[in-house]
Amino acid sequence: MKIRTWRLMAGQGFRNVFRNRIMSLASISAIAAALFVLGLVLAMVLNFNNIISGLESKVEITVFLKDNVQSHEIEAMSRQLNDWEGIKEWKFVSRDEALENWREEWGEQKYLLDGYTAENNPLPDSFHITVENPDYVTEMVEKLRKLTKVEVVQYSKDVVDTITRIANATRILGLAVVVILIIMAMIIIHNTIRISVYSRRREINIMKYIGATDWYIRWPFIMEGISLGIMGAVIAGSLTAGIYYLLVQQLAESPMEGNILSLLQLLPLESIIYQIVGLFLLVGSVVGVIASVLSIRKHLRV
Template identity: 35%
Template sequence: MRISTIKYFLNDAFKSLWRNRTISLASVATVTATLFIFGVFLLAGLNIGKGVEDVESKVEMRIYLNEDITIDQKNALEKQLREEPGIKGLEFETKEQALENFKKELKGKEYLLESYEGKANPLPTSYIVKLTEPQFAEVITEKYAKAPGVEDIGNDQDLINQISSIANTVKWVGAAIFVVLIAVSLFLIGNTIKITVFSRRREVGIMKFVGATDWFIRWPFVIEGIVIGIVGAIVSTVILYFAYKYLYLNVTSALITSQLIAPSYVYTTMLWEFILSGILIGTAGSIISLRKFLVV
């Protein structure tokens, strides 16, 4: 393709965008809204997914022991646990240690536990079991729940399941909304191109009559759709970046242990994904709307 031809396509596309600027702006706004809402759900899904991974990496179980457990039972249980696949760490915690750790969690309200010192300590002796993968929790619970000397078993599996369920819901809702908004974007971009083509239908007919190929006629309109898509992608990325940065700074200042994805992810990764999506939406809208006008 010659440079002069490319210049012709570009000039024609930008002239058309300016002539139909009201509808073009509406199309840009729709693409912006589509990608922005998708970006909100994407960031929510990524942060929830990261939270799930963080919880899973720290997942642990507690095997609470009976008061009357014998030394032989304790030693046999510990030996079995250390040989159990899926366990990466095992720590024995006495009643006294459990009480001290509980005090640390209260942070300044330790006086609430003063009456539980010594023989009044209600906390059980236990093994703290750290797992390589969360799915081992159910297996170990079933295997050791009725083992000699074991009173009860506690784990974080329910919490992990709830967080995973929320993450999946966010992903599916985000995907559904994205599909609906893509359809709206295609409709608006398609209408923009249709209006342009309709106003130039005689010119298109003449070009077809003198032997111009479909793609020679189609390219300016495709470029028009691509420009709408790219502008919408850039605008949505800018809005999403500043909105997410504001949220990120507020959350991280309030929660010391927060592990949210950094705002830089929006312009280092999502920008290019949005631009590609915008180009695809714009190109598809243009090609679909031109079909019947190129049939002579």
């Protein structure tokens, strides 16, 4: 078809939205609601991911060595660590230092550790390694575990795992809700297009007699579906952006500093809103297209 024809059809589809105001409003609200929830889920998951990667970048690997390690073996390992790629820095903590650190940590209660001396020190020698890139962590841990003098390798994976679990649960639960809402939006758009087809049946009949092709008759309705989806996406996008912005403002102004809530450092609006709005427009128009195509197939006998 010619560009001019496409323009005519897009215009026709857009006009249909206004002709059929009440149903269009219902459709746009439904799709906006579904996308808004999608936006919330997305914003949460993106923030979780951000927290996770922040933690991962700080991940320190602790390598506890076996009890009978000789000093030349420690030197050999040190040289090895110097050769390995991906290590930002490393520090050797001898068992004596470790005991000293322990005492310091316990502060006033350190007398409880008085029974421990250099001879019966239960603590092992250890290396504390910080990696350059969180992606290296797992690999590094595997490599370290293979070393003969290594007893145990620990890294603060627990927190990351917990947050990952929360993020996954949010994703799954949230997306389930989104899918349900999208199906509902589809049903409503489907119905809207059906009514639009019905209200234009005379016109469709005339078009058929004049020799309009089936697609010429169908396209305006598909355009109508797309228009509904895009309008819903725009509303949901503004809503998500507005609420997220307020949330960021609120948290920035709150007096909680340096505690656990510093984890709740939200991503700035600009860094997530383009992705979210882009996805909204995509999902909105795809939902609009699918709903209208289904409706046309069922109700538009051309």
